[in-house]
Amino acid sequence: MKKITLALLFSLGALSLFGCHRAFHAHEQSLQPMEQSYRGLLPCADCSGIDTTLFLAEDGTYILQENYTGNEKAGAEKRVFAGYGRWARTADKLVLTSPEGEKRYFRAREKSLEMLDRNGTPITSAFNYTLHSVTAPLPSTPMAMRGMFRQQAGKATFHDCATGQRYPVEQQGALAQAWGKLRGEDLAAEPVFLTLEGHYAIQQGPESDASQRVVVPDSAPQLHPGKQCE
Numbered sequence: 001m002k003k004i005t006l007a008l009l010f011s012l013g014a015l016s017l018f019g020c021h022r023a024f025h026a027h028e029q030s031l032q033p034m035e036q037s038y039r040g041l042l043p044c045a046d047c048s049g050i051d052t053t054l055f056l057a058e059d060g061t062y063i064l065q066e067n068y069t070g071n072e073k074a075g076a077e078k079r080v081f082a083g084y085g086r087w088a089r090t091a092d093k094l095v096l097t098s099p100e101g102e103k104r105y106f107r108a109r110e111k112s113l114e115m116l117d118r119n120g121t122p123i124t125s126a127f128n129y130t131l132h133s134v135t136a137p138l139p140s141t142p143m144a145m146r147g148m149f150r151q152q153a154g155k156a157t158f159h160d161c162a163t164g165q166r167y168p169v170e171q172q173g174a175l176a177q178a179w180g181k182l183r184g185e186d187l188a189a190e191p192v193f194l195t196l197e198g199h200y201a202i203q204q205g206p207e208s209d210a211s212q213r214v215v216v217p218d219s220a221p222q223l224h225p226g227k228q229c230e
Helices: 004-012 173-183
Strands: 015-017 038-042 049-056 061-069 080-089 095-096 104-107 113-116 131-132 145-150 155-160 164-167 192-204 211-217 223-226
Touching: 015 049, 038 113, 049 131, 061 211, 080 145, 155 173, 164 211, 173 192
Parallel strands: 015 104
Antiparallel strands: 015 095, 038 049, 038 131, 049 061, 061 080, 080 095, 095 104, 104 113, 113 131, 145 155, 145 192, 155 164, 192 211, 192 223
């Protein structure tokens, strides 16, 4: 399914994040700087609804998954989309910024998030624009990723261009072979620009019991020597 529905929704209001300010009513709360997830069924012009899940991380990044439900016309077309980017607070709302610079807005309503329009103002509608706090795992839906990749001393890392964050990479055969063919065993090798389809997962660190977010490749990686993050 094409993302025409999203454009229609965001003409009413784009998704974005939270915040609490003294100007808010007493029943509104600020979101705490910790891993959080929210879910709700948002309006859809040509389907039953968009099952939307938003994940916020302490490092200032978000993941947004949207599942278009009940659309028989969709047939075999893709119905589940996921994307990621950075979130930030303003005085009274949360702002999500995608890698393409698109901004979406929410505000906190008790333990929920209310979607705002593309200007960051409340939407007047009888339809639901609320995401409620839930406990949910990170989605495994593949997302387009680009960043600087490096493998050194058996450890692979990915420095994401869109968020500026650095994550371990779940090493897989295709990626290890591509790196080995390009860099060999050169321990001083410079990072290489990498594009791939992948998703994030929470895994236990190899040297401690602490969990960490890692990049899991879902497609054949493409290495681009000489290119840098823009």
